[in-house]
Amino acid sequence: MFLKRPFWLSLRRNNINIWDQLLFFTPFALIHIIVYAMPKSPLEKTVENGISFLSKVFPLKTYLYFPLLNATLFWAIRKAQEWKEEIFSWKVWLDPDRIETKPDEFVLNFFENHTDLNRIYESEIRERDWAALREAFARLYPILGLGDPFLSALFHEEIESENYRKIVSGFEERVNQAEKDIETLEGQSGLLKGLKTFADQMLSLNLDLISQDKVQTVLAGLIKKHFEEKDE
Amino acid sequence: MAGVQCNYRTSGLIILFFISLFSSSACVSHLKKAKFHYAQGQEHSRRYHTEKSISSYKRALQEAEIVVSKHPSSQGYMLKGMAELNLEFWKEAEESFRNAHSYGFEEGEEWAQQLSLLGLASSMEALGIEDSSFRIYGYLLDKSKLKPVTIVAAQKYTDAMLRKALHLDGKERKKQLSSVLKEVQKLSDKDLSCGFYHYLQSQVYSHLADYRKSFEGALMGKELGLPTEEILRDNDLQIIFCYQNLKEELSSEEWEEFRARYSEWIKKWKWKGPETPDWKKER
Numbered sequence: 001m002f003l004k005r006p007f008w009l010s011l012r013r014n015n016i017n018i019w020d021q022l023l024f025f026t027p028f029a030l031i032h033i034i035v036y037a038m039p040k041s042p043l044e045k046t047v048e049n050g051i052s053f054l055s056k057v058f059p060l061k062t063y064l065y066f067p068l069l070n071a072t073l074f075w076a077i078r079k080a081q082e083w084k085e086e087i088f089s090w091k092v093w094l095d096p097d098r099i100e101t102k103p104d105e106f107v108l109n110f111f112e113n114h115t116d117l118n119r120i121y122e123s124e125i126r127e128r129d130w131a132a133l134r135e136a137f138a139r140l141y142p143i144l145g146l147g148d149p150f151l152s153a154l155f156h157e158e159i160e161s162e163n164y165r166k167i168v169s170g171f172e173e174r175v176n177q178a179e180k181d182i183e184t185l186e187g188q189s190g191l192l193k194g195l196k197t198f199a200d201q202m203l204s205l206n207l208d209l210i211s212q213d214k215v216q217t218v219l220a221g222l223i224k225k226h227f228e229e230k231d232e
Numbered sequence: 233m234a235g236v237q238c239n240y241r242t243s244g245l246i247i248l249f250f251i252s253l254f255s256s257s258a259c260v261s262h263l264k265k266a267k268f269h270y271a272q273g274q275e276h277s278r279r280y281h282t283e284k285s286i287s288s289y290k291r292a293l294q295e296a297e298i299v300v301s302k303h304p305s306s307q308g309y310m311l312k313g314m315a316e317l318n319l320e321f322w323k324e325a326e327e328s329f330r331n332a333h334s335y336g337f338e339e340g341e342e343w344a345q346q347l348s349l350l351g352l353a354s355s356m357e358a359l360g361i362e363d364s365s366f367r368i369y370g371y372l373l374d375k376s377k378l379k380p381v382t383i384v385a386a387q388k389y390t391d392a393m394l395r396k397a398l399h400l401d402g403k404e405r406k407k408q409l410s411s412v413l414k415e416v417q418k419l420s421d422k423d424l425s426c427g428f429y430h431y432l433q434s435q436v437y438s439h440l441a442d443y444r445k446s447f448e449g450a451l452m453g454k455e456l457g458l459p460t461e462e463i464l465r466d467n468d469l470q471i472i473f474c475y476q477n478l479k480e481e482l483s484s485e486e487w488e489e490f491r492a493r494y495s496e497w498i499k500k501w502k503w504k505g506p507e508t509p510d511w512k513k514e515r
Contacts, residue, residue: 093380
C-alpha cells in the first residue's frame with residue numbers, strides 16, 4: 001500500500017533548504033497518507049474481490065475486467081421490475097448454417113485430394129457415381145474436411161483404422177444415439193458463479209442510492225488503481 | 233480476422249455474463265431460464281462445442297416446456313420450437329411454431345413473430361414440405377428488416393436454390409444460379425460489411441465455376457468475419473478449392489501474380505501452407 005511512489009515527489013528540486021521543502025511537501029504527504037492508508041471502503045473491497053476472482057479465471061485477459069465488472073454493476077443497480085422487463089424483451093435468434101450444397105467439382109476434389117479416400121472410393125470416383133459420392137461426402141466432409149471435434153471424437157476408432165465406409169454406413173444411428181445420451185448440464189460455469197457473487201455483493205451495498213454514472217466512475221478508478229499498485 | 237474472433241469471444245463472454253445475472257434472483261422465470269440456456273447453446277455451437285450445445289438446448293427445452301404448461305404464450309412456444317429446431321425434433325418444432333402463431337404476438341414482438349415464421353419454415357423444410365418453406369424464406373428475405381432473420385433466410389434460400397440447381401442441366405441450371413446470385417448480391421449491396429453475404433456469393437460463384445470471383449467472395453467473408461467456427465472453416469476450404477482450381481486455370485503469368493498475393497494473405501492468417509489453414513491438422 002505504501003509502496004506507491006507519490007507523484008508529488010517528482011516535484012522535488014535541489015537547492016531548496018530542508019525547512020522550505022518540509023513546509024511545501026507536508027500537505028501532499030498528508031493527502032497521500034489519507035488516500036493510501038485509509039481502511040478500504042466496502043465498495044473498494046467488493047471491486048477487489050471481483051478483480052481477484054477474474055484474475056484467477058482470466059489471468060492474461062485484464063482488458064476484460066472492466067467491461068465484465070461494469071456490466072455486472074450496470075445490472076446490479078437496476079431494480080427488480082426493470083430486470084423483468086429486460087428479461088421479457090431479451091431477443092434470441094437462430095444462427096445461420098453453412099451452405100451444404102456443393103458443386104460436383106468440390107465433392108470430387110474432396111475425395112481426390114485425400115490419399116485414403118482416393119484409394120477407398122476409387123471405383124465411385126472413376127465411375128462418377130454421384131449418388132454414392134454425395135452420400136459419403138455429406139458424412140465425411142464435416143469430419144475430415146471441417147474437423148468437427150464432436151464427430152471426430154465420436155468416430156475416433158474408425159478414423160484411426162481408416163474405416164471410412166463404416167462411418168458413412170453407421171453415421172445417422174451413432175450420431176442420433178450420442179445426441180440422446182448427452183445429459184443436460186446442471187449448474188453453471190465458475191465464471192457465471194463468480195460474477196453472480198460480485199453482483200450480490202454490489203447489491204448489498206445499496207448502490208441504487210447513488211447514480212449509475214458515479215458508481216461507474218468509482219469502479220473505473222478502483223480498477224485503474226488496482227493495476228497501478230500491482231505494477232509498482 | 234484474429235481481431236474479429238477476439239470480438240466474438242469478448243462479446244460471447246459479456247453475453248454469458250449478462251445471462252448469469254438473469255438467472256440469479258427470486259424473480260427468475262422459466263422463460264428467462266429457457267432463454268438463458270438457449271443463448272448458451274448458441275454460444276457453444278458457434279465455437280463447435282457440440283456436446284455442450286446439445287446439453288444447453290435440452291435444458292432450454294425443459295424450461296420452455298414448463299413455461300407452456302404453466303403459462304402458455306407465443307414467446308414460450310417460440311422458444312420451445314427454437315430448442316426443438318436445434319435438437320432436430322422437426323415435427324415437434326413445427327407444432328410449437330404453429331402454436332406460437334396461434335397465441336398471437338404483441339406489439340414490439342415482431343422479432344419473435346418473424347423468428348417463429350423462420351423456424352416454422354425450417355422445420356417444414358426438414359419434413360420435406362419444401363415449396364411452402366421456400367416461399368416463407370423468399371418472403372422473409374424480401375420483407376424482414378431484422379438482420380438476424382434476413383441472414384438465416386438468405387442462407388436457407390440460397391441452399392435450397394442451389395439444391396434445385398443441381399438437378400437442372402445446361403441453360404436452366406445457369407439461369408437458376410444467376411437468379412440466386414442476383415438475390416445474394418442485392419443483400420450484399422445493402423450491407424457490404426456483412427461477411428456472411430460475401431460467403432454466400434462465394435458459394436454461388438463456385439457452382440458457376442467462376443473461381444476467381446468465388447475466391448474474392450471467400451476472402452471478403454474471412455476478412456469481415458463469419459458467424460460460426462464451422463462456417464469459417466468451410467470458407468477456408470473454399471479458398472483452398474479456388475486456389476487449386478486457379479492453379480490449373482490461369483496462365484503462368486497470371487498465376488505468379490495470384491500466387492504472390494495469396495502468399496501475403498496466408499502469411500497474414502498464419503496458415504501452415506497454401507493448402508493448410510491454421511486450424512487444420514497436417515496429414
